Amino acid sequence: MKTKESVLTAGGYTVLVQRKSIKNMYLRVDPQTGWLKVSAPRFTSDRTIADFVGRRADWIEKALTKAREKAAKPVRTFSSADRRAFRAKCEAALQRWQPLVGRRANGFSVRDMKTRWGSCNTRTGHLNFNLKLLDMPPECLDYVVVHELCHLWVNGHSKAFWAHVERVYPDYRRVRKQLRQ
Numbered sequence: 001m002k003t004k005e006s007v008l009t010a011g012g013y014t015v016l017v018q019r020k021s022i023k024n025m026y027l028r029v030d031p032q033t034g035w036l037k038v039s040a041p042r043f044t045s046d047r048t049i050a051d052f053v054g055r056r057a058d059w060i061e062k063a064l065t066k067a068r069e070k071a072a073k074p075v076r077t078f079s080s081a082d083r084r085a086f087r088a089k090c091e092a093a094l095q096r097w098q099p100l101v102g103r104r105a106n107g108f109s110v111r112d113m114k115t116r117w118g119s120c121n122t123r124t125g126h127l128n129f130n131l132k133l134l135d136m137p138p139e140c141l142d143y144v145v146v147h148e149l150c151h152l153w154v155n156g157h158s159k160a161f162w163a164h165v166e167r168v169y170p171d172y173r174r175v176r177k178q179l180r181q
């Protein structure tokens with residue numbers, strides 16, 4: 001059976017309703033258009049859908065605010081010149097910190113990563129650095145380089161690991177806090 005679409009006004013919101021062969025009602029904000037969408041079982045009345053939406057006003061406000069903020073934020077893209085500049089910075093930071101940490105990376109890559117500032121493959125000794133560090137104060141890259149190099153001593157974030165970090169970068173807690181924001 002086909003999905004039936006209609007538009008409904010509920011609780012001051014315009015809602016796109018899709019009735020289809022499902023058991024429960026779902027509400028979501030379409031991330032592209034910012035529209036509220038309800039999926040409902042085929043024979044749900046408009047009234048039931050309006051009540052359902054009305055009860056979720058708090059959730060809707062939060063979700064809409066989030067969707068708007070996301071749409072307003074420009075996406076940072078990195079040109080090949082950015083990549084080259086960042087590679088050079090990483091290279092320099094590695095030269096500076098490797099002798100102090102007492103470990104050498106076996107190559108590195110620069111990548112636009114979503115959730116991590118850097119990573120270390122302890123098996124191959126290959127490091128990754130997040131291109132977003134290019135927009136941060138230089139000490140942030142220094143800290144991430146030290147952090148990943150220290151993983152070549154200790155895998156994971158044990159006390160022993162942080163002792164290595166602190167030995168070469170005593171001020172690491174402050175920089176770490178900056179990176180978490």
Ligand SMILES: [Zn+2]
Binds near residue numbers: 147151156157
């Ligand atoms: Zn780590």
